Amino acid sequence: MTEFVCEVDEDYRSACKGLEFYGEHEGNRYCVLHFPDEEKNSDDFLKVVKSKLMQKDYDFSGTVFPKRPANFEGFDFDANADFGGAIFPTVADFSGARFSGETTSFRGAKFRGDKSIFSEVQFNGEKTDFSRAEFSSGEVTDFTEAEFSGERTDWVCPASTDCLPLSHSTSSHSSFLVLSGAEMP
């Protein structure tokens, strides 16, 4: 018997090493993280997420989150965190979280819910990458009091929003609130 290999894009397979087969979608076989249907069983999904967090494995690249809020509120990501290419179909809440690994990546992540909250997040790693991240159709994208203190931050202002460019100095304290399609508070 050969070991199950998830048929997600090869770049994302590091996230699901050792995970079992979860389901088939359009002829391809996926693990629970990468199964590309947001209607997946969120209990099975959360079990895997929790066990990864406990092992300080923060590689969630390419993960398709189920249709319930992704809650990482106050979480301490004390190693590299990779949410590159992840899809958040609903609320993504990282408020008060701390990223202190060398690299933190949300490169190409897609935030499709009505709220993406990064308020008071501390990005303390050397490199924080939000390049090509998409904040689409969201009502609230909140980076209030987020702190970027790494050496390098790759940041692309979410489309159709009005935000200040982050400075690339060693310590930039952002105090902007990005709102897209929402009323001002």
Ligand SMILES: [Zn+2]
């Ligand atoms: Zn997978």
